[in-house]
Amino acid sequence: MIEQMVSLTSTSVQHAKVSSEDLADLVTTTNTMASLSGEIEQTLQNFKSEFAMVKNETGVIENITSQTNLLALNASIEAARVGESGKGFAVVAEQIRTLSEETKSSSNQIRQALEHLEETSERMTASMEETLKLIQLTLTKVTQTGKSMTEIASDTNKIGENIQVIDHAMKEVEASNIHLVDNLNQVTDIVGDMTTCISDSNEINNRMLSKYDESANSINSIETVIESLMCELGIGGFMGTEDVQPGMKLSVALKDGKNYYGEVLTRENNTLSITLANAPKLTEVTECKLQVTVGNVLYCWDPAKIVHTAQEADSHFTIQIESRPKINNRRKYPRLDISNACTITLADGTTTMEGKLDNLSANGFAFLTHDNYFATHKGVDIRVKIHNFDLPQHDELEGHVIRCSNNEGLYIVGCQMPGDDFFIRDYVKGKL
Numbered sequence: 034m035i036e037q038m039v040s041l042t043s044t045s046v047q048h049a050k051v052s053s054e055d056l057a058d059l060v061t062t063t064n065t066m067a068s069l070s071g072e073i074e075q076t077l078q079n080f081k082s083e084f085a086m087v088k089n090e091t092g093v094i095e096n097i098t099s100q101t102n103l104l105a106l107n108a109s110i111e112a113a114r115v116g117e118s119g120k121g122f123a124v125v126a127e128q129i130r131t132l133s134e135e136t137k138s139s140s141n142q143i144r145q146a147l148e149h150l151e152e153t154s155e156r157m158t159a160s161m162e163e164t165l166k167l168i169q170l171t172l173t174k175v176t177q178t179g180k181s182m183t184e185i186a187s188d189t190n191k192i193g194e195n196i197q198v199i200d201h202a203m204k205e206v207e208a209s210n211i212h213l214v215d216n217l218n219q220v221t222d223i224v225g226d227m228t229t230c231i232s233d234s235n236e237i238n239n240r241m242l243s244k245y246d247e248s249a250n251s252i253n254s255i256e257t258v259i260e261s262l263m264c265e266l267g268i269g270g271f272m273g274t275e276d277v278q279p280g281m282k283l284s285v286a287l288k289d290g291k292n293y294y295g296e297v298l299t300r301e302n303n304t305l306s307i308t309l310a311n312a313p314k315l316t317e318v319t320e321c322k323l324q325v326t327v328g329n330v331l332y333c334w335d336p337a338k339i340v341h342t343a344q345e346a347d348s349h350f351t352i353q354i355e356s357r358p359k360i361n362n363r364r365k366y367p368r369l370d371i372s373n374a375c376t377i378t379l380a381d382g383t384t385t386m387e388g389k390l391d392n393l394s395a396n397g398f399a400f401l402t403h404d405n406y407f408a409t410h411k412g413v414d415i416r417v418k419i420h421n422f423d424l425p426q427h428d429e430l431e432g433h434v435i436r437c438s439n440n441e442g443l444y445i446v447g448c449q450m451p452g453d454d455f456f457i458r459d460y461v462k463g464k465l
Contacts (some may be wrong), residue, residue: 042193049186105130286322333359365393380414395458
C-alpha cells in the first residue's frame with residue numbers, strides 16, 4: 034500500500050505540473066483576451082466619437098433640407114406670381130421641393146438608423162465592460178488557482194517525501210518485528226524451561242512440606258520434652274529466686290482458694306517484697322502458692338510463706354521462699370490467629386495507639402502496630418480493647434510486653450496476661 038501511495042503521489046505531482054502549465058497558458062490567453070477587449074473598448078469609444086460627428090452632420094443636412102424646402106416654397110410662390118412665364122421655374126421649384134422632402138425623409142431614416150446604432154453601441158459597450166470585468170475576475174481566479182496548484186504540487190512533493198520516510202520506517206518496523214519474533218521464540222523456550230523448573234520446584238516444595246509437617250510434629254514433641262526438662266532443671270537448681278527482678282508480675286493463691294495479683298518490689302536473697310491488690314491483711318505467716326512471670330515462663334513455688342509487712346501500706350507483703358521453683362512453659366495453651374482491629378492503651382492511661390491483633394491464647398496475645406513506641410519500651414504494662422470480638426464481655430485484656438520485633442516499620446508485640454483466661458481458652462479451642 035505504501036508503494037502504491039508513492040506511485041499515486043508521483044502521478045499526482047506530474048498531473049499537478051501539467052495542470053500548472055495549462056493554467057499558465059490560460060493566464061496568458063486571459064491576459065491576451067483582456068488586452069484585446071481593451072482594444073475593442075477603445076475602438077468602440079472611437080466609434081462613438083465618429084458616430085457623434087455623423088449625428089451632428091445629419092443635423093446639418095436636415096437644416097439644409099429645411100432651408101431648401103423653404104426656398105422651393107418661395108420659388109413656387111414667385112413662379113405663380115409671374116404667371117405663364119414662371120411655370121417652368123415653378124416646375125423646377127417643385128422638383129427641388131420634392132428632392133428636399135426626399136432628403137428630409139432620408140435624413141430621418143439616417144437619424145433613426147443612427148439612433149438604433151447608438152443604442153446597439155451602448156449595449157455593446159456595456160457588454161464589453163461586463164466582459165472585461167469577467168475577464169479580470171477570471172484572471173484573478175486563474176492566478177489564484179495557479180498559486181493553489183503550485184502549492185498542491187509542493188504539498189504533494191512533501192507528502193511523497195513523508196511517505197518515503199514512512200516507507201523506510203515501516204521497513205525498519207518489519208525488521209524489528211522479525212527480531213521481536215525471534216526474541217519471543219527465545220522467551221517461549223525460556224518460559225517452557227521455567228515451567229519445567231516450576232513443576233520440579235512444586236514437587237520439591239511438596240516434599241519439603243511433608244518434611245516440614247514431620248519437623249513440626251518433632252518440634253511439638255521436643256517442646257513437650259523441654260517443658261518437662263525445664264521443670265526438672267528448675268527443681269534441680271538451675272533456676273531460682275535470683276532470676277526474679279523488681280517489677281515482675283506475680284499471683285498469690287491463698288488457702289481461701291482466691292488468687293491475688295501484684296508485682297515484685299524488691300528481692301533480697303530468698304525474700305521478696307511484693308504488692309498485692311485487694312488481699313486480706315495477714316498478720317501471721319501463712320502458706321501460699323506463688324507464681325512469678327519471669328520472661329516467657331512461670332516460676333511456681335508451692336509452698337511459700339507470706340505475711341503482711343509491718344508498718345507499711347496494706348498492699349505490701351513479704352514472701353519467704355524456701356525451695357527451688359517449678360517451671361511452667363507459657364505456651365501451654367494453643368494460640369489462635371486473629372486479625373481484629375484493636376486499641377492499645379498504656380496502663381497509666383496517658384497514651385493510646387491503634388493496632389491489629391495477630392494471635393490470642395488463654396495466657397497471652399500478640400498485636401501489630403506501626404507505632405515505634407514499643408521499639409524501646411519492652412516490659413511496659415498495657416490494656417488492649419479488641420474491636421468486634423466474639424466475646425464482648427472479654428474484649429478488654431491486660432498484658433505485659435515481653436518481646437517486640439521490627440519488620441520494616443511494622444512492630445510485632447508479644448504480651449503475657451497476668452493470669453489465665455479460661456473463657457478465651459474455651460473460645461480458642463472452639464475456633465481451632
